[in-house]
Amino acid sequence: MDTLTIRRPDDWHLHLRDGAMMRAVLPETTRHFARAIIMPNLVPPVVTGADAADYRDRILSAKPRGSKFQPLMTLYLTEETQVGDLRAAAEIGLITAVKLYPAGATTNSASGVKDFTKVKRVLENMAQIGLPLLVHGEVTDPDIDIFDREAVFIDRVLDPIRRDIPGLRVVMEHVTTSDAVDYVRAGGPDLAATITTHHLVINRNHILAGGIRPHYYCLPVAKRETHRRALVAAATGTDTAFFLGTDSAPHTDTAKLQPCGCAGCFTAPNTLSILTEVFEQHGALDRLENFTSLNGPAFYRLPANDDTITLRKGEPVSYPAKIDTDDGPVTVFDPGMPLHWRVIED
Ligand code: NCD
Ligand code: ZN
Numbered sequence: 001m002d003t004l005t006i007r008r009p010d011d012w013h014l015h016l017r018d019g020a021m022m023r024a025v026l027p028e029t030t031r032h033f034a035r036a037i038i039m040p041n042l043v044p045p046v047v048t049g050a051d052a053a054d055y056r057d058r059i060l061s062a063k064p065r066g067s068k069f070q071p072l073m074t075l076y077l078t079e080e081t082q083v084g085d086l087r088a089a090a091e092i093g094l095i096t097a098v099k100l101y102p103a104g105a106t107t108n109s110a111s112g113v114k115d116f117t118k119v120k121r122v123l124e125n126m127a128q129i130g131l132p133l134l135v136h137g138e139v140t141d142p143d144i145d146i147f148d149r150e151a152v153f154i155d156r157v158l159d160p161i162r163r164d165i166p167g168l169r170v171v172m173e174h175v176t177t178s179d180a181v182d183y184v185r186a187g188g189p190d191l192a193a194t195i196t197t198h199h200l201v202i203n204r205n206h207i208l209a210g211g212i213r214p215h216y217y218c219l220p221v222a223k224r225e226t227h228r229r230a231l232v233a234a235a236t237g238t239d240t241a242f243f244l245g246t247d248s249a250p251h252t253d254t255a256k257l258q259p260c261g262c263a264g265c266f267t268a269p270n271t272l273s274i275l276t277e278v279f280e281q282h283g284a285l286d287r288l289e290n291f292t293s294l295n296g297p298a299f300y301r302l303p304a305n306d307d308t309i310t311l312r313k314g315e316p317v318s319y320p321a322k323i324d325t326d327d328g329p330v331t332v333f334d335p336g337m338p339l340h341w342r343v344i345e346d
Contacts, residue, residue, distance in 0.1 A: 030069035041107060043108050
């Protein structure tokens, strides 16, 4: 098989940033993706319906001409989030989900939640109206080893919340462990997970062995190889609870290459080539469409896209090592293997 036609994909977890950075990275997503869940961790974050409406307008006006790309907006949950504002934004279709960052867990998460009892009423309302909660699943307790933070989050935070608020629909974002995969598999129809492109490719050795590679540093940090294999099995398998959220998270090289560099891998330009390569390597090309284009809409109760894209296999495809932005260059994720599939038709 050397061509593959699939329903047009969506990205269920994307950082577009704002201003010059957004203008530079947005076309990398709109080229192939129909929709994306837009992360709200701007500075300051997108916390109210009005913030989300303004941010959506800025995205729509930065969109390449003729593009039908649809940004699906999210609110950043804080201890001050107002039920009325959130419900109103959901009712008019302005927001598609709400994002929970434990305070301090990742880039721009200082306004996140410290005391989960303070957001209980909001979560109960979300369960009532079926609005998904997207979870950055890592504890921030400095006593917990960074490689254990996702597994501990499930036991200490996520499982208690889900028991406390039956019917709450949850997406565990960018899962990185077999613990999370097992938890999601057993979680029933109200629980799903996104998996990133880069976590299907790298393990922690890629970041740390033979020299430190800041462009592979993201949060949650990649774990050991057994976990990467569990993610590949989940993504390429038949369980519809797993779908693509690239977590493409651009930072300038200056921000990445610091004594204390930012977390995030920028995968928007080459994601589809990488995913197709990985699925082919695992004999699962026939399940790529489920992961990129069908399972996500099904969980979000949205129709799959009507149109398709076609990928063709050939000589290795090259992508630019960096893209230029008015804020400075941003390095594109290097999968460390030749990529043979390219999108040929849109
Ligand atoms: C994201 C970012 O840069 O905004 N970084 C990352 O490493 N994934 C934040 C996030 O999703 O955790
Ligand atoms: Zn993210």
